[in-house]
Amino acid sequence: MVSFVATPIGNLKDITLRALETLKEADVVFCEDTRHTLKLLNAYEIRKPLFACHKFNEREAAEKILSASREGKRVAVVSDAGTPVVSDPGNLVCRALREAGEPYTLIPGPSAFVAALVLSALPADKFAFLGFLPEKQSERRALLEKYAALDMTLVFHSAPQDVDRDIRSLYESFGERRAAAVREITKIHEESAEFLLSEGLPGEKRGEYVLVVEGAKETGNPLNALSEREHILHYMREGLDKKEALKRAAKDRGVSKSELYPYSVDL
Structure with missing residues (x-):
């Protein structure tokens, strides 16, 4: 059995009892960064063989995980933080297991974008999570244009060096809207700052951000949301x-x- 295990996004105490149990019972753990996962396992005195499964070797890792599963081994797959597969490696592994008919499951837990959605105080009854915006400006515009007319909250991941660029792109595509920038989720300096897209986000950018943007207002023509x-x-x-x-x-x-x-x- 292969278990995809959600891990803390900041506060180590957020790990679930099921996650700890699964990691303790695993024969092997595949992780995004072995050094990062080793710190988590050491905090709970768990000793397991660690193997890398990141975006540069995921196909090879999937073959190893599939082989281990066929041998009857208990395999745990984790990312550095949060739920594997969601804006993290793991989807190729899931697909390989499904196509091979091998059993797998998810041990749910912390999610940065869900936490940010709650902390933003923007409507959460309907939302779309779009991960990280593309690096190329033309690709960002094309993506955002597809979602500009949706009357639902939009959620994005953003690296500190990209936050200002991403906010500018959001304003260029959506026009004026309320937004929230959430960072350091579950940590001591957790912050949720509300702002208007036209104003941008002042100050030095530190840590990974989740940007939450209100949806389009109801209009007669969806193009008017642009x-x-x-x-x-x-x-x-x-x-x-x-x-x-x-x-x-x-x-x-x-x-x-x-x-x-x-x-x-x-x-």
Whole structure:
């Protein structure tokens, strides 16, 4: 049996009794970073053979895990923090086990994006988790445009060096919206800061962030949920020249072309 085990996202006391039991009974543990997982196991006096399973070797690790499972060994798979597979390695392993008909299960536990959603105080009845935004600007825009019109809260992971860039991209695609930046979840300096996308997030960026953004307001035309610039770009990507795209976007929004013109100058 292979068990995917959720581990603490900051506070070691958040590990569950089932997770500890599974790790103690495992014959082998596959982990994202052996040094990181060793600290967790040492804290609970658990001694197990550790093998790497990260994004650079996941296919090879999947073969080893599959082989161990077939031999009847009890295998635990963990990531550095939170639930394996979710914005972390593990999906290829899951797929290999399913296709081979080998049993596997999840030992649930801490989740950074769920905790951030609660701490943000934004609506949590409907939401979409989109992980980390793409590195390329064109890919970020394409992704965000797909979700701009959704009337549900959107949740993203963001590395400290990317937070300002990601917030700018969110504002360019969504226009003005409320958002929250949550960091150091479950730790002493846990913080949930609410802000407007146009304002950005002041101060030095430290630690991993979860960005939570309110959904689109109800509008007659879903394209109106886009920022003015992205609305014009939408039509240009469909093949219209800038003049016609500006005209179409103005009509959608019920405003004059001159009102939208400043958003098209650099297009």
